[in-house]
Amino acid sequence: METKHSEYLKLKSVYLKPVKEAFVSEEQLESQWEELNYLGKPDFNESLNEYNAFKSIFGKKKITMHSFPFNKSVKMDSIYCRDASIATDFGMIICNMGKGGRIEEPTAQKDIFITSNAEILGEIVTPGTLEGGDVAWLDKNTLAVGHTYRTNMEGIRQLKALLEPNGIEVIVAELPHYKGKEDVFHLMSILSPIDKDLAVVYSPLMPIHFRNELLNKGFQLIEVPDAEFESMGCNVLAIAPRECVMVSGNPKTKALLKAAGCSVYEYEGKEISVKGGGGPTCLTRPILREA
Template sequence: MKTTSHSEYLKLKSVYIKSAENAFVSQNELNKQWKELNYLAQPDFEVAIKEYRAFEKLLKASKIDLKYFPEDNSVKIDSIYCRDASIATDFGMILCNMGKAGRINEPKSHREEYLKCNISILGEIRFPGTLEGGDVAWLDEKTLAVGHTYRTNEDGINQLKQLLEANGIELIVVDLPHYKGKEDVFHLMSILSPVDKDLAVVYSPLIPIKFRNQLLERGFQLIEVPDNEFESMGCNVLAIAPRQCIMVDGNPKTLSRLKKAGCKVEIYKGEEISVKGGGGPTCLTRPLLRSY
């Protein structure tokens, strides 16, 4: 069985997650941190645990090898969105350097877990470079799209290029708009979720024309997220296999369009663990390996 880290849609074999218990820790921690980390509202700890267990159950049902980041008092509640602190490649993990100040310790936490589990590390993004995992998406096994955002700067992108281009990977840089500004969580994967080799969920109003045309030229059919389902994370869709997806509840039009395109879709209630913190199912997972 051939496996790769260079896909967003192949059959998910192994993935890191961080439970609500390990990330949020307690209602007291949520009370202290949610405003400074720019959450939309204060999450409820007990409800968050129930929501997360339902999300975790969907992954377990697909017999995915689940690995868990432990509780770590050096990081904050945003660590639940574990995609952002590292990038998986076939050559080893790349540790990010977070563009959000409140998340600066997360890559170190990932490093400790990877070293403990004998997972190889290819390199890391160093100051003044910043790069977050939500700003990168594999378009195919040899092509990585990278968003230039307030969280991922030019220096970070150049460091990523140095690590990957030597290994035959092409990087496509996507210059994203200001949108709501520096404090908002706005990543490339806020507007793009590949769910098959030729199918992607997108929010076109915020996609640069050049990049949208590149997707079309590569043969992608685009499932358009309507305006009223963008803020409710309609564009944040996790593929656990080709056209087999998980998404946040509350996006009926996008759900219908996915099903019309032949996708099987599972939904979870994510008000506390996703919507309030701005992190959907792709953000809640750090995929390691997928299989052909």
């Protein structure tokens, strides 16, 4: 049996936006990185090397990879392909981006889904905004969504209207201002479920009510230390229960994962992850998992 209602079951197929189709060239990076609020300009050749190593993890695990192609209407941020859509068992939900420079990404993804005959459940429309990095499946009947500068209450209302008639409970996490409107701060900046009862979290920025919801659902919480939050220690992609991918350079979080019985695969992400604020969950749009 296959499902889309999971962040942690065995990954069967995933969409990626290859770095060469998103970053395109040194010239495109030079023209876009500042306006999109990257920490620095990624090096194009180093980005290719990092991305090849990242993709090799999926190849070794025999996960089917699909690619979003080059599209001239989108910018370098399109490499973080989780954000433009949400996978559900009832069809894809097409998002509406809260970051202005990414406004064309959902339509570009929708075109690919239609071409591949994927079912579309619905779309988030203006004035609603919703980004995929702000949602995470906690279990097959529960989706968490962050109220952030990227995802507004109207977007959440539309999300609930699509999912609640199908028996899905939508839990809202009210996230803090933190660094403000221009920063990349999604729900999955502070939460990565990696098994039915295990999640990586950064509690200092987690709402008390939402954190208690996780504990009430039986989650054990792996607490990312302060020193590893900015280096994306909390952004962990599960490719199977307690089998996960993370950005290298977070040894304390890695040790905590291993102590909890997890297998950990690392990739160097200085160019493709840290500079743009997008770890392995952001770089992927998981489609099918094995229930």
